[in-house]
Amino acid sequence: MKNIVVLVSGGGTNLQALIDTQNRGEIKNGRITCVISSKPDAYALKRAENNGIPTRIIPRKEYPDALSYSKKLLEALNEEKADLIVLAGFMTILDEIVTKAYQYRIINVHPSLIPAFCGKGYYGLKVHEAVLEYGVKLTGATVHFVNEEADAGAIILQGAVPVENEDTPEILQKRVMEQVEWKLLPKAVALFCENKIEIRNNKAYVKTEEKQ
Ligand code: GAR
Numbered sequence: 001m002k003n004i005v006v007l008v009s010g011g012g013t014n015l016q017a018l019i020d021t022q023n024r025g026e027i028k029n030g031r032i033t034c035v036i037s038s039k040p041d042a043y044a045l046k047r048a049e050n051n052g053i054p055t056r057i058i059p060r061k062e063y064p065d066a067l068s069y070s071k072k073l074l075e076a077l078n079e080e081k082a083d084l085i086v087l088a089g090f091m092t093i094l095d096e097i098v099t100k101a102y103q104y105r106i107i108n109v110h111p112s113l114i115p116a117f118c119g120k121g122y123y124g125l126k127v128h129e130a131v132l133e134y135g136v137k138l139t140g141a142t143v144h145f146v147n148e149e150a151d152a153g154a155i156i157l158q159g160a161v162p163v164e165n166e167d168t169p170e171i172l173q174k175r176v177m178e179q180v181e182w183k184l185l186p187k188a189v190a191l192f193c194e195n196k197i198e199i200r201n202n203k204a205y206v207k208t209e210e211k212q
Helices: 013-023 043-050 066-079 096-101 125-134 169-193
Strands: 002-008 030-037 055-057 084-087 106-110 138-145 155-162 197-200 203-206
Touching: 002 013, 002 043, 002 169, 013 030, 013 043, 013 169, 030 043, 030 066, 030 169, 043 055, 066 096, 084 169, 106 169, 125 169, 138 169, 155 169, 155 203, 169 197
Parallel strands: 002 030, 002 084, 030 055, 084 106
Antiparallel strands: 106 138, 138 155, 197 203
């Protein structure tokens, strides 16, 4: 059974999708053992508590830089004996002391079709604002492994949704979450726990049935 530690900063709807998937018995060989928040008032903490999942708060604002924060986080992840770390709306860039220690064991969900609208400064609603500003007709979300560069690790799953003429950032965010994020993040976590993701030449591939 793999220990899944979920890192959050906000509302936690992606965490909720993971909890619901776990409660339906669809994450075989893994369970969420801890939720860590970078913000003391994140609603995601309440979602974890409602489901009897232990929580920890490591406030980002109490640390002067990414390195000192990451050191504290690394300590907690090691104590929790994390096998998989899931960034579910975690709004803090991790230093490489964490990404190197947990190479190919950290999964993030990003609300665009990477490599578009990603990297430093693109997070949450800002991504959807940029998508509307540019005028692209398709957007979506990407689930990927986390490496030293923001939003640049190996892509595991992607899904697309149309951008409609009347969209606001909020409406578009909701469509991307409902149709892609809440489905693909739990799916990638389940695949990881069943050892169904393989890495070749720094790229991630979901193993096909025949190959197993
Ligand atoms: C989600 O849309 C997630 O993809 C995004 O923030 C939102 C968090 O919502 N993450 C990023 O932008 C990370 N770069 P949630 O707290 O309700 O899951």
